[in-house]
Amino acid sequence: MAYQSESLIAQAREIREASGVSxxxxxxxxxxxxxxxSQIESGKMEPGLSSFIDLTRALDLEVMLVPKKLVPAVLNLVKARATRDMHIHAGQPNDKRFARADRLVKKMKHLYGSSADLDRIEDTLGFLRRVNLSDQEMQLVRELITRLERYQASAQAAPVVRDIAQNLQQLRNSIVHAAPSEPRPAYSLDDGDADA
Amino acid sequence: MAYQSESLIAQAREIREASGVSxxxxxxxxxxxxxxxSQIESGKMEPGLSSFIDLTRALDLEVMLVPKKLVPAVLNLVKARATRDMHIHAGQPNDKRFARADRLVKKMKHLYGSSADLDRIEDTLGFLRRVNLSDQEMQLVRELITRLERYQASAQAAPVVRDIAQNLQQLRNSIVHAAPSEPRPAYSLDDGDADA
DNA sequence: CTATTAGATATAGAATAATGTATCGTTCCA
DNA sequence: TGGAACGATACATTATTCTATATCTAATAG
Incomplete structure (x- = not known):
């Protein structure tokens, strides 16, 4: 019984076992x-919503409501980055960082004049801000931004800026040209619509 | 009581009311x-997991488990595109289309030689495939891909290819340079970690 | 202004199911 | 063999869910 919740409970169990938690x-x-x-996992009974939330929170998971149309996109997000390197940073906390970097670049363009490198940095940041980056990738971005802040007013800023632009571009390329979606997510979950 | 589930239930209620469903x-x-x-929505009792799933499914929502670190990213996805223009296409169904387009471009580069425009198309598609597009945006991409397929072997393909490249680039720019995250999602949902 | 109807949401009490306490059966390792 | 950790089970308690009914609000007729 309780067929609707089987999938979710199975997911939670898998994650518990994968984490080696008894x-x-x-x-x-x-x-x-x-x-x-025990009873929940074995399907002998069905948890209340709160019990289930408590369970999943203890596993570092969050129960969320997602519009059906967005389910595949969310699955992509979860599966893609979650399996690539266990830890995932998110979109929002980093967004401020990106916004600040964006303002910095605009300020530099205004003060010292526009340059191809600054344009490239601005553009690339706009891209990186969109896609979801792994921890490693985000750390690289952070470092590059920090460097930009430090050298912004320096006498020989130009070569540094160029180097930062190149690094960002390189990261961008590695993301754009990597094949994104793996064969299929392990989760079942109906997807609903095909095309249009 | 049942403090953990309040937020989810409130969300469901808001969506029910917003949809005008009694x-x-x-x-x-x-x-x-x-x-x-009635009792669930007024907080007088707490639903079983299955009851809640039934409820949300009837509202075209799906209950999903999301790693805590990914919650802000998913919120972005849901809030950003869901409010922009009601209907959202997802990541997966369109992925095939992008993959096919990618193969087409590679084939053209192989047959007729590489060109700046083809490079640009390939690169831009790689980007567009990543971000989540609105219906309108996706439709534009579809049209452009269709055009590319039709004119690929034509005698005067070059100007068409250039035009497609420009259109794609334009779309890309409009996305990259639009400020993405709105002030704050209406949903509460704790986010947990700040930065690192 | 009152009465009535219809649509909505809230309440009462019985039947049913989830949850906690305590315990049991296995397995694994000393 | 002992014991320690894991998962499963029995029963008492508490909470859920359903059937049926009540309350509330708004609109219309008398």
Whole structure:
């Protein structure tokens, strides 16, 4: 019974097992009892919404409502980056960083005049801000931005700016030309519409 | 009580009301009783996981598990595109189209030799494939790809290819240079981590 | 202004199912 | 063999969900 929730519960179980967490350990973190978790996972009963949320939070997961049309996109996001290198940084916290960098570049263009390199940096940042970057990738971006801030007023800024532009472009290219979507997400979850 | 699920239930309620669906109408579509929905929405009791899934499915929503780190990114996706123009196409169904277009460009480069325009098309498609496009934007891309397919072997392909490259670039620019994230999503949902 | 109807949401009480406590059966390792 | 960790089970308690009915609001007729 409870066919709708099977998939979600199975996902949670997989993640628990993949993390090497026992039902007991999880029960302590989640505030449920081990007995409860056992019955839920084995399908003998069905959890209340709150119980399920507690469970998943203890596994570092969040229950979210997603419009059906967006489900494949979200699956892409989750699967693609989640498997590539375990830790994923997000869009929003970094957005401020990007916005600040964007303002910096615009200011530099205004003060010292526009240049091909600055244009390239501005453009590339606009791109990188859109796609979801891995931790490594984001760290590289952070470093480059920091460098730009440091050397912005320096006497020999030009070669540094060029180098930053090149590095950003390189990162951009590596992302654009990598094949994005793997064969299929492991999750089942109906996708709904085909084309249009 | 049931503090964890309040946010999710509130979201569902908002969406029901925004859609102009009554509790009774929803109860029929979801297979629950109106009484049930009333108590759930007013916080007098807490739904089972399956009941909640039934509810949300009837509202064209899907309950998904998202790694905490990805929550802001998913919120961006949902909020940004969902409000911009109601209908959202997803990542996966269009991926095939992009992949086919990519193969086409590579084939043309192989047959007729590489050109700046073809390079630009290939690059831009790589970008557009990444970001999530609105319906309008995606339709434009579709048209351009269709045109490319039609004129690929034509005698005067060159000017057409150039025009397609320009159009794609233009679309790309409009996306890259538009400020992406609005002030804040209406949804509360804790985000957890700040930076790193 | 009152009465009535219809559509909505809220409430009452019975039936059913989830949840906690305590315990049991296995397996693995000392 | 002992014990320690894991997952499963039994039963008491509490909460859910359903059927049926009540309340509320707005609109219309008398």
């Amino acid at each position: 039902q007991r350990a999880l029960s302590e973190r989640a505030g449920l009892t081990q007995s409860h978790i | 509790q009774r109408a929803l109860s029929e579509r979801a297979g629950l009783t109106q009484s049930h929905i």
